[in-house]
Every structure is written in structure tokens, then in C-alpha cells.
Amino acid sequence: MTLLIKGAKPYGEDAADILVEDGRIAAIGEDLTATGAEVVDAAGLVALPGLVDLHTHLREPGREDAETVETGSRAAALGGYTAVHAMANTDPVADTAGVVEQVWRLGQQAGLVDVVPVGAVTVGLAGERLAELGAMADSAARVRVFSDDGHCVADPALMRRALEYVKALGGVVAQHAEEPRLTVGAQMHEGDRSARLGLTGWPAAAEEAIIARDVLLADHVGARLHVCHVSTAGSVEILRWARSRGVQVTAEVTPHHLLLTDECAEGYDPVFKVNPPLRTDADVQALRAGLAEGVIDAVATDHAPHAVEDKETEWASARPGMLGLEQALSVVVATMVETGLLDWRGVADRMSARPAAIGRLDGHGRPLAAGEPANLLLLDPGTRAVVDPAALASRSRNSPYAGRELPGRVVATFLRGVPTVLDGKAQK
Ligand SMILES: NC(=O)N[C@@H](CC(=O)O)C(=O)O
Ligand SMILES: [Zn+2]
Numbered sequence: 001m002t003l004l005i006k007g008a009k010p011y012g013e014d015a016a017d018i019l020v021e022d023g024r025i026a027a028i029g030e031d032l033t034a035t036g037a038e039v040v041d042a043a044g045l046v047a048l049p050g051l052v053d054l055h056t057h058l059r060e061p062g063r064e065d066a067e068t069v070e071t072g073s074r075a076a077a078l079g080g081y082t083a084v085h086a087m088a089n090t091d092p093v094a095d096t097a098g099v100v101e102q103v104w105r106l107g108q109q110a111g112l113v114d115v116v117p118v119g120a121v122t123v124g125l126a127g128e129r130l131a132e133l134g135a136m137a138d139s140a141a142r143v144r145v146f147s148d149d150g151h152c153v154a155d156p157a158l159m160r161r162a163l164e165y166v167k168a169l170g171g172v173v174a175q176h177a178e179e180p181r182l183t184v185g186a187q188m189h190e191g192d193r194s195a196r197l198g199l200t201g202w203p204a205a206a207e208e209a210i211i212a213r214d215v216l217l218a219d220h221v222g223a224r225l226h227v228c229h230v231s232t233a234g235s236v237e238i239l240r241w242a243r244s245r246g247v248q249v250t251a252e253v254t255p256h257h258l259l260l261t262d263e264c265a266e267g268y269d270p271v272f273k274v275n276p277p278l279r280t281d282a283d284v285q286a287l288r289a290g291l292a293e294g295v296i297d298a299v300a301t302d303h304a305p306h307a308v309e310d311k312e313t314e315w316a317s318a319r320p321g322m323l324g325l326e327q328a329l330s331v332v333v334a335t336m337v338e339t340g341l342l343d344w345r346g347v348a349d350r351m352s353a354r355p356a357a358i359g360r361l362d363g364h365g366r367p368l369a370a371g372e373p374a375n376l377l378l379l380d381p382g383t384r385a386v387v388d389p390a391a392l393a394s395r396s397r398n399s400p401y402a403g404r405e406l407p408g409r410v411v412a413t414f415l416r417g418v419p420t421v422l423d424g425k426a427q428k
């Protein structure tokens with residue numbers, strides 16, 4: 001299949017045509033022609049490399065009522081993604097070669113994005129014994145990212161062992177940094193507001209203490225560490241210190257932590273309940289600055305679909321987590337591009353190149369250039385729209401952006417040259 005994308009602006013720069021042949025970018029230049037090519041009019045649209053998510057919950061196997069690999073893949077493609085890492089906290093847990101291969105195959109069958117399974121660090125996410133890390137790495141799913149996300153690998157000796165094993169496999173441990181002894185019963189960010197609202201607090205120190213511990217362990221072992229959903233200003237400072245010492249640590253921030261604060265808890269609407277919790281405006285500003293600086297490497301969605309009965313209940317009994325895939329790029333445009341903190345090349349770096357490098361993905365996160373795999377998206381940056389949860393492709397409806405106006409519409413996404421989204425509509 002030959003595609004000719006006319007008049008797009010690669011990285012928001014000068015308009016050019018992009019010729020796609022056999023799944024690769026054949027040429028980028030002015031006034032390209034190709035007989036028999038399918039033409040896509042991209043005048044005024046920004047072309048970016050396909051996005052890569054390091055942190056998606058697809059809920060299959062086990063909670064197909066909340067999301068499936070297929071529905072989550074569709075949400076991802078509509079968000080401009082060409083690859084997503086599927087977290088291991090499914091039922092059964094993705095702690096064996098069998099489960100990660102099953103998820104990987106379901107992703108291939110859906111065919112909308114490359115679904116890259118994350119393997120659990122410990123059996124059943126129980127934090128007691130290491131899972132079969134080598135078998136997952138050697139499986140057809142080729143697991144390189146290991147995480148007990150949803151839970152922290154809290155035992156420091158076990159975390160050390162995990163770092164040692166995963167280093168030998170050429171992979172990375174992605175830590176959900178939460179000292180469980182400091183977050184018993186926690187419902188929201190600990191501060192004046194949690195006291196006033198009468199909700200048990202989740203102190204910043206519960207996250208920062210684990211990050212500080214883990215960068216020391218990663219340094220000692222000489223292993224790579226990745227920190228999931230960094231949410232506090234203090235965490236950014238610790239990461240900056242660790243990087244300055246040469247520790248091999250990378251980190252991600254979610255779209256919701258770049259935009260929303262604990263003020264959202266005022267109405268007790270559980271759609272805003274999430275781990276780690278929404279923090280203060282000072283934290284939001286520090287996270288944006290950290291992402292701009294590069295101390296935070298990547299934006300990762302932590303897309304966490306939940307069924308209505310688990311979310312539309314009283315705050316204390318609601319599950320934590322919120323949707324992210326379909327609005328992630330719009331939130332980054334609003335918080336990072338329109339504020340002047342990142343240009344389009346910066347967006348491509350933080351949402352495509354660096355997450356692909358962290359996950360050791362081949363064929364993703366590559367620049368828009370001749371010879372590269374044709375994984376790319378077209379964005380209309382000027383369009384602003386109000387988010388309607390009923391219109392989402394996700395099987396769940398727990399979007400924290402409901403009713404909010406956000407900039408930027410993903411018009412098209414291409415996976416190895418095949419359109420997965422055209423005119424803003426999924427092609428499967
Ligand atoms: N972020 C959340 O609040 N929830 C996630 C788990 C996690 O990312 O810790 C989930 O699986 O629902
Ligand atoms: Zn987590």
C-alpha cells in the first residue's frame with residue numbers, strides 16, 4: 001500500500017509531503033508524486049511520530065467489562081498511539097510467560113497498536129517472591145519492563161534482587177513508588193485540604209521515600225530503574241540529584257498530574273480519586289518544569305478504566321484510577337505546548353522517542369525521516385473540543401476531563417503505514 005500525505009507539517013515545521021511505501025517512510029519533501037497512491041490531505045496538520053505509552057491498564061484478562069485489549073487499543077490509536085505497554089495487574093496477573101503471551105497475541109489480533117506486555121515483578125503482585133522474569137523476557141512477548149504497578153515493591157531486599165535479575169535481562173523495573181506503611185487508608189493528597197474534607201491523606205513523603213531508596217539501590221546494583229507516575233515536587237528534586245550522580249533512573253508523569261490538583265476532590269466526585277493522588281499547584285508546576293527540563297523523561301497515561309459500579313460510589317469505596325489515552329496529547333498541548341514549555345520536537349521526544357527507548361522497543365519512537373517505520377500521527381492543533389465521556393472508545397467512562405475544553409484533535413494515526421485512524425475515526 002502506498003500513501004501520499006500531502007502538506008503536513010513534520011514537528012510543526014515547514015509543510016512537506018510524506019510518501020509511505022511498504023510500511024516505511026519512503027520520502028519527505030515538497031511536491032512529491034506517486035501514481036496509484038492513496039492521498040491523505042494533511043494541510044495545516046502537525047505530523048508527529050506515533051506516540052508510545054509506558055503505562056496502560058487494559059484489564060484483560062479478568063475485567064473485560066471495564067476494558068479489553070481491543071477497546072483499549074482503539075482508544076490508544078484514537079489518541080495518536082502506535083504502541084502501549086500493558087500493565088500486569090490483570091486477573092490472572094501477568095506473572096508468567098503464558099499470560100504475557102496471551103496479552104501480546106490479543107494485541108496482534110486487534111491490530112490497532114503494538115501491545116507490549118509488562119511482566120509482574122513478584123508472583124501475584126504479592127511482594128513476596130520474584131515472578132518468572134526470565135521466562136517472560138524469553139517469551140514471544142519479549143518482556144523488558146517489569147512492574148508490580150498498583151502495588152509498590154516495598155521490601156528493599158526483594159527490590160534489590162529484582163533490579164539485579166532485570167539488569168541481566170536487559171530490562172527495567174518500573175516502580176509504583178508508595179511506602180505502604182505511610183498510606184494506610186489514604187484517599188487523597190495529605191495537606192490542609194484533606195484535613196478539611198475529612199479524607200485520610202497520602203503524604204508526598206510516601207512517594208519520595210521509595211524513590212530515594214530505589215535510586216540508591218539502582219546505583220548500588222548498577223541497574224536501570226524507572227519511576228511510574230511521579231507526582232510531587234520533592235520527587236523531581238530527588239530525580240535531579242540522582243541523575244546528576246549518574247544513576248540510571250528514568251521517570252514518567254501522567255497527563256492528569258500535569259493538569260489537575262487536589263482541588264478536584266472538593267466535590268467528592270470519585271472520578272478524581274487516583275493513585276498517586278492529585279497534588280498541589282506547586283507540584284503541578286514542578287512536574288511541568290521537570291518534564292520540560294527532561295529530568296522527567298516521558299508522559300505516560302496510567303490509563304485506568306474502571307466499571308461504573310467501581311467508580312460511581314462514595315469516595316472511600318471507589319477504585320482509584322482515571323482514563324487517559326484519548327486525551328493525553330490534548331492535555332500535553334494545553335499544559336506544555338500552549339504554555340511555551342515544549343515545542344513539537346519536545347513533545348515527540350517525551351511521548352514517543354524516550355518512552356520507546358525506556359521500553360527498548362524496536363521500530364517505535366523513531367524520527368520522521370526517510371527509511372524509518374511509518375508510525376505517525378496527524379494532529380489538528382487548533383481545534384478545541386469539550387470532552388464527552390459518552391463518545392470515548394474506551395469501554396469505561398471515568399474520564400476526569402468530562403466537560404472540559406481541550407485543544408488538539410488527532411485526525412489520523414498510521415501503524416507501519418496502515419491507517420488505524422482517519423478523519424478522527426478508528427478504522428477497525
Ligand atoms: N493509578 C491508579 O489509581 N490505579 C491503577 C493502578 C496504579 O497505577 O497504581 C489501576 O490499575 O487502576
Ligand atoms: Zn501505580
Ligand SMILES: [Zn+2]
Binds near residue numbers: 057087149150302304
Ligand atoms: Zn498504573
